[in-house]
Amino acid sequence: MAAYQQRDALSVHPQLCDFLEQQVLPKTGLDPALFWRGFAHLLKDLSPENQALLDKREQLQQHIDDYHRQHPTLAASDYKAFLESIGYLQSEPADFRIQTQNVDDEIARLAGPQLVVPINNARYALNAANARWGSLYDAAYGTDVLPETDGAEKGSQYNPVRGQKVVTWAKDWLDKIAPLTQGQHRQVTGYRIDNGQLSVSLENGDVTTLASPGQFVGFKGDASQPDAVLLQHNGLHAEIQINASHPVGRTDPAHVSDILMESALTTIMDCEDSVAAVDGEDKTLVYQNWLGLVMGDLSIKMQKDGNTLTRRLNPDRDYQTPDGKGLSLPGRSLMLIRNVGHLMRNPAITLDGEPVFEGLMDGVITSLIAKLDIMNQGQFGNSRTGSVYIVKPKMHGPEEVAFTNTLFARVEQLVDLPANTLKMGIMDEERRTSLNLKACIEAARERVIFINTGFLDRTGDEIHTSMLAGPFARKGELKQRPWIQAYEQANVLIGLKSGLSGKAQIGKGMWPMPDKMAEMMEAKIGHPKAGANTAWVPSPTAATLHALHYHQVDVFEVQKHLPDAQGLRDTLLQIPLLEQPDTLSADEVQQELDNNVQGILGYVVRWVHQGVGCSKVPDIHDVGLMEDRATLRISSQHIANWLHHGIVSQSQVEETLKRMAALVDKQNSGDPEYIAMLPEPEKSIAFQAASELIFNGKTQPSGYTEPVLHKKRLEMKQQQD
Ligand SMILES: CC(=O)SCCNC(=O)CCNC(=O)[C@H](O)C(C)(C)COP(=O)(O)OP(=O)(O)OC[C@H]1O[C@@H](n2cnc3c(N)ncnc32)[C@H](O)[C@@H]1OP(=O)(O)O
Numbered sequence: 214m215a216a217y218q219q220r221d222a223l224s225v226h227p228q229l230c231d232f233l234e235q236q237v238l239p240k241t242g243l244d245p246a247l248f249w250r251g252f253a254h255l256l257k258d259l260s261p262e263n264q265a266l267l268d269k270r271e272q273l274q275q276h277i278d279d280y281h282r283q284h285p286t287l288a289a290s291d292y293k294a295f296l297e298s299i300g301y302l303q304s305e306p307a308d309f310r311i312q313t314q315n316v317d318d319e320i321a322r323l324a325g326p327q328l329v330v331p332i333n334n335a336r337y338a339l340n341a342a343n344a345r346w347g348s349l350y351d352a353a354y355g356t357d358v359l360p361e362t363d364g365a366e367k368g369s370q371y372n373p374v375r376g377q378k379v380v381t382w383a384k385d386w387l388d389k390i391a392p393l394t395q396g397q398h399r400q401v402t403g404y405r406i407d408n409g410q411l412s413v414s415l416e417n418g419d420v421t422t423l424a425s426p427g428q429f430v431g432f433k434g435d436a437s438q439p440d441a442v443l444l445q446h447n448g449l450h451a452e453i454q455i456n457a458s459h460p461v462g463r464t465d466p467a468h469v470s471d472i473l474m475e476s477a478l479t480t481i482m483d484c485e486d487s488v489a490a491v492d493g494e495d496k497t498l499v500y501q502n503w504l505g506l507v508m509g510d511l512s513i514k515m516q517k518d519g520n521t522l523t524r525r526l527n528p529d530r531d532y533q534t535p536d537g538k539g540l541s542l543p544g545r546s547l548m549l550i551r552n553v554g555h556l557m558r559n560p561a562i563t564l565d566g567e568p569v570f571e572g573l574m575d576g577v578i579t580s581l582i583a584k585l586d587i588m589n590q591g592q593f594g595n596s597r598t599g600s601v602y603i604v605k606p607k608m609h610g611p612e613e614v615a616f617t618n619t620l621f622a623r624v625e626q627l628v629d630l631p632a633n634t635l636k637m638g639i640m641d642e643e644r645r646t647s648l649n650l651k652a653c654i655e656a657a658r659e660r661v662i663f664i665n666t667g668f669l670d671r672t673g674d675e676i677h678t679s680m681l682a683g684p685f686a687r688k689g690e691l692k693q694r695p696w697i698q699a700y701e702q703a704n705v706l707i708g709l710k711s712g713l714s715g716k717a718q719i720g721k722g723m724w725p726m727p728d729k730m731a732e733m734m735e736a737k738i739g740h741p742k743a744g745a746n747t748a749w750v751p752s753p754t755a756a757t758l759h760a761l762h763y764h765q766v767d768v769f770e771v772q773k774h775l776p777d778a779q780g781l782r783d784t785l786l787q788i789p790l791l792e793q794p795d796t797l798s799a800d801e802v803q804q805e806l807d808n809n810v811q812g813i814l815g816y817v818v819r820w821v822h823q824g825v826g827c828s829k830v831p832d833i834h835d836v837g838l839m840e841d842r843a844t845l846r847i848s849s850q851h852i853a854n855w856l857h858h859g860i861v862s863q864s865q866v867e868e869t870l871k872r873m874a875a876l877v878d879k880q881n882s883g884d885p886e887y888i889a890m891l892p893e894p895e896k897s898i899a900f901q902a903a904s905e906l907i908f909n910g911k912t913q914p915s916g917y918t919e920p921v922l923h924k925k926r927l928e929m930k931q932q933q934d
């Protein structure tokens with residue numbers, strides 16, 4: 214490898230240095246020498262504060278651990294007073310309303326799915342950006358929303374029986390989204406435009422129109438024989454595609470070939486929980502993909518179904534309006550970028566021989582690249598209002614939000630962007646943030662564009678913070694306890710009280726079972742019903758299906774009728790401990806352990822050996838679960854907690870690790886890149902990483918998994934060199 218490059222006080226990984234100097238800086242109009250000097254100053258100025266915030270996390274944790282040691286039985290009021298006394302629980306600020314300006318409609322005024330994607334996977338990232346529009350027919354055909362009964366199996370070839378069920382199901386959705394004055398969409402034999410109105414012929418010969426004619430907002434092709442009819446409902450679009458020569462359209466009475474749903478309004482390009490990026494080489498790929506997305510020239514050659522194709526960003530979609538004008542709708546999801554949190558350092562750049570804080574580096578470099586969007590240099594453009602949307606994860610309390618606010622202001626000066634161009638998405642995913650959410654929002658009142666319940670990290674932090682309070686309930690049960698309902702509810706209500714409606718997103722967390730779409734359709738309607746105008750989905754297909762929920766529920770109407778947050782803070786403080794540890798049977802304990810260990814090994818082995826930051830890992834019931842750093846935090850902290858309280862023993866965990874390693878090796882045997890952990894687990898870096906995450910779980914900062922993952926991945930990369 215070429216040597217690190219000295220730039221001002223910084224040593225920069227050669228790949229990263231070349232990338233910035235050759236591909237980014239020349240486009241920005243910034244003087245490279247001034248940029249490096251400013252970057253070095255920013256790091257010098259902000260690193261001590263960053264470190265002090267991390268030290269404070271540890272001090273508070275120490276106080277909390279001591280308290281639990283001294284108070285084996287908790288008295289709610291004493292516990293609360295203690296948390297106040299150490300400044301963990303702060304007094305709530307007076308009422309205020311956020312002042313964020315220049316926010317795109319997708320975030321401020323619309324309600325719809327938010328897709329998340331690991332940014333270092335270009336194939337997926339492009340797919341995600343294009344997931345603004347998704348085929349309802351494909352979403353139904355390829356998932357379990359329609360059962361594979363009565364001859365409707367998916368099979369390996371197109372099954373016309375299933376195909377017919379899909380068409381009927383999808384057209385029934387059209388009846389909910391845009392009902393007709395008479396009859397149903399499945400009875401339609403033709404759609405045409407007559408005098409600016411949608412004219413709909415039915416199989417009985419009658420001609421009807423939409424019950425709300427204003428829902429017809431555009432079309433493509435000839436008015437008398439349109440190729441596409443564009444409908445709008447609750448701010449979201451749906452396009453009926455008509456094509457008599459398409460295999461599906463050919464046999465359809467109205468020649469409908471598909472229904473295209475406006476799906477992922479926004480997408481988070483993730484540099485964090487779903488990504489493995491441990492050094493300059495990995496970080497360069499992350500930033501390179503972000504540049505390609507911003508400039509609109511990212512492309513990837515890929516194999517799919519035996520064909521080679523090139524995936525690029527989709528253009529906008531053009532229509533004629535009913536009154537003969539042109540209408541252009543965004544062809545791509547509005548992109549946000551999730552930086553990493555305040556914890557990690559990364560050797561991509563060093564200052565005084567020390568790797569710099571990765572969150573500071575992400576803040577600078579992702580904003581520098583996004584400046585190109587603000588300069589309208591990209592082929593397509595992302596924000597139409599001149600904003601850059603950065604999601605900041607894993608912040609603990611208002612001081613850390615204020616620190617991010619300071620960072621963003623410094624970055625704006627450094628890369629020469631107007632004040633408050635950099636907007637902030639606040640992940641409400643740490644206990645100190647949930648408990649002080651109002652003050653957190655206030656600390657970023659001119660920048661905040663979302664608060665989101667990252668319930669996965671939040672669950673990990675719940676366990677770590679109260680590690681010594683007692684053994685926690687089983688993982689599945691944690692979601693049923695009052696604390697989490699209070700957390701979800703308080704997030705929405707505090708967001709509304711702070712004036713987020715119409716200005717920012719109130720978001721809900723990830724659906725972590727990517728193949729369980731029928732269950733998602735049942736469960737995730739709860740999100741808009743709770744007043745959230747977005748919620749996370751793991752895939753484009755899930756985005757298309759979840760979009761249906763925002764047609765069923767008018768979120769902004771729901772938001773008008775929600776109560777004030779009263780008493781939720783006290784409920785948030787109810788730690789979800791096992792109610793009667795002695796009543797757990799040995800089998801139940803082992804089952805819980807097997808499940809956690811399998812998830813840990815299945816995820817960690819791909820992370821450490823192959824650098825894959827997000828995986829679908831089967832649980833012990835063979836349900837594929839989305840696993841990322843946050844789910845790993847839960848599983849590893851859960852076992853660490855049970856070990857500490859003697860629910861499981863060290864030897865039991867060791868035996869389980871070896872048994873589950875055999876299973877995980879077997880599950881991955883079809884992957885030619887896979888490196889097995891057995892027969893010599895003591896020599897397997899991934900196996901060691903998993904063991905360390907568990908056995909040293911109590912001492913990991915806030916229970917985070919990144920320190921061990923990064924260390925072990927770096928070790929693996931060195932071994933492979
Ligand atoms: C706690 C948190 O922070 S949650 C946020 C972080 N988590 C995420 O971002 C999860 C994102 N999701 C993913 O990474 C993936 O869906 C996984 C790892 C869960 C499953 O991936 P796979 O096992 O490869 O999925 P599967 O084989 O079912 O589907 C692959 C196809 O779906 C697409 N796909 C899957 N997920 C996504 C996504 N998030 N965005 C775009 N496309 C996606 C792929 O592009 C691929 O299609 P292609 O062949 O046309 O390229």
Ligand SMILES: O=CC(=O)O
Pocket residue numbers: 486606640642666667668669670671722723843
């Ligand atoms: O980042 C999301 C989470 O749930 O954690």
Ligand SMILES: [Mg+2]
Pocket residue numbers: 486606640642667669670843
């Ligand atoms: Mg998280």
